[in-house]
Amino acid sequence: MKAEINLITIWTDKIDRMRNFYNQVLGFRIKNDLGNYVEFENNGVRFAICMRNVMYSYSDEYRKKVVGQAFELAFPCENPDDVDEAFKKLVTMGATPVHQPQNMPWNQRTALFADPDGNIHEIFAEII
Secondary structure, three states, rough: OOOOOOOEEEEOHHHHHHHHHHHHHOOOOEEEOOOOOEOOOOOOOEEEEEEHHHHHOOOOHHOOOOOOOOOOOOOOOHHHHHHHHHHHHHOOOOOOEEEEEEEOOOOEEEEEEEEEOOOOOEEEEEOO
């Protein structure tokens, strides 16, 4: 095995809402849509969403209710002002606001929002 991530998949029970959010709100273009599996165009690591029930026959672990924040995606912005503008736009388009844009001690301006399943993600820009 290589110490390398090739694919990130978000498991969901509500694929239509998630497909629309990642496509229409975040702007990911759909590369492959099989109905219960959607892969998006993305530079670098492959990125997909998939119905949790696709994996039921492989492991009962996929039937368990997910509790808490298990992962975060971080999306870069061009500059600190873009973080504020992007945050407002995302919330207007349906993202759930979690934390308003703020300058952080590690020299980034960041904001947090949630997707329709409640997964919390970050937008950020370096502060120069």
